[in-house]
Amino acid sequence: MSRVYNFSAGPAMLPESVMRRAAEEMLDWQGTGMSVMEMSHRGKAYVSIAERAEADLRELLNIPDNYRVLFLQGGATGQFSAVPMNLLRGANRADYVYTGSWSKKAISEAKKFCQVNVAASGEPDLMHVPEFSEWQLADDAAYVHITPNETISGVEFTWTPEVGDKPLVADMSSNLLSRPLDVSKFGLIYAGAQKNIGPAGVTLVIVRDDLLGGAMAQTPTVWDYKQQADADSMLNTPATYPLYIAGLVFQWLKELGGLEKMAEINQRKAQKLYSAIDNSSFYSNPVAPENRSWMNVPFVLADSSLDAKFLEEAQAVGLTTLKGHRSVGGMRASIYNAMPEAGVDRLIEFMADFEKRNG
Numbered sequence: 001m002s003r004v005y006n007f008s009a010g011p012a013m014l015p016e017s018v019m020r021r022a023a024e025e026m027l028d029w030q031g032t033g034m035s036v037m038e039m040s041h042r043g044k045a046y047v048s049i050a051e052r053a054e055a056d057l058r059e060l061l062n063i064p065d066n067y068r069v070l071f072l073q074g075g076a077t078g079q080f081s082a083v084p085m086n087l088l089r090g091a092n093r094a095d096y097v098y099t100g101s102w103s104k105k106a107i108s109e110a111k112k113f114c115q116v117n118v119a120a121s122g123e124p125d126l127m128h129v130p131e132f133s134e135w136q137l138a139d140d141a142a143y144v145h146i147t148p149n150e151t152i153s154g155v156e157f158t159w160t161p162e163v164g165d166k167p168l169v170a171d172m173s174s175n176l177l178s179r180p181l182d183v184s185k186f187g188l189i190y191a192g193a194q195k196n197i198g199p200a201g202v203t204l205v206i207v208r209d210d211l212l213g214g215a216m217a218q219t220p221t222v223w224d225y226k227q228q229a230d231a232d233s234m235l236n237t238p239a240t241y242p243l244y245i246a247g248l249v250f251q252w253l254k255e256l257g258g259l260e261k262m263a264e265i266n267q268r269k270a271q272k273l274y275s276a277i278d279n280s281s282f283y284s285n286p287v288a289p290e291n292r293s294w295m296n297v298p299f300v301l302a303d304s305s306l307d308a309k310f311l312e313e314a315q316a317v318g319l320t321t322l323k324g325h326r327s328v329g330g331m332r333a334s335i336y337n338a339m340p341e342a343g344v345d346r347l348i349e350f351m352a353d354f355e356k357r358n359g
């Protein structure tokens, strides 16, 4: 068996120890004689798995008691509409901050439900987070939505805006669990799982309990946070296996030393990759230095005619999925929690070698 360093933006690498444990438990989970995939979601065994996953996540993120944790389906994209359906609560406007492709998608979906006030925009370059002093929040907006890490362009917030009484809503699909977070500053946080949490299929929502119960009358039941909270996210059959794996990932993070330790490693991984890029005239990254993502590191080659060769040779030495998003081109190295530091070191080594041979 030879595993590669997979720099995919998601679904992305998972910790090897998690997958080994899942493999061991695949046919017979802890003496039950069945796989987690085969279990009733209402049975004692599965309920214990789901409860443990939530407890471990609460511990990792230090989630206050007045927040509910929901494990839903439909991805972060589903949340683009669930958020307005649940949080408008009679209002007809919401504030959105536009920082890149994912916030753009959140905005276009929200427009189906209300007027969107683009309170701040990173245009024209979309390579930085607009300063808070420039934000123009609308008085009648029901909530403020941000995308703290733009997965495609690699633009990340380094601060959490203080938006007063309005709930702050964050799409943290690509940076949740990468470092400690003060959950109490948010009304709602959501994330698709397939980067730092687990396999695709489960979607995490962390919501302050006073925001439950105000969904629009026509909100489909599965998208109603209150109904899902009342049913412990088991209003219908949940994504049982993905949540089980997410639970193992949470255990892995705890064993590693929690999010402070994870942050230390992530910062080091990102810093060395950005230094390698900055110290070369062959590679470059266009993002404002203070907003460079720890998770997604896009870079371009000075001579784009070498892109295909770069990707082919990287692949040949086990460095895969480095092609940048089709909308921006170039390369992107996604270095989520489960990307070993050795993978980043190997990439840096390869980049230097490729430059020497082609620069």
Ligand code: PMP
Binding pocket: 009, 010, 074, 075, 076, 077, 078, 102, 147, 149, 150, 151, 152, 171, 172, 173, 174, 192, 193
């Ligand atoms: N938001 C962000 C920041 C993302 O990175 C992604 C997925 N790459 C999405 C939303 C969409 O997530 P999903 O595919 O789970 O709907």
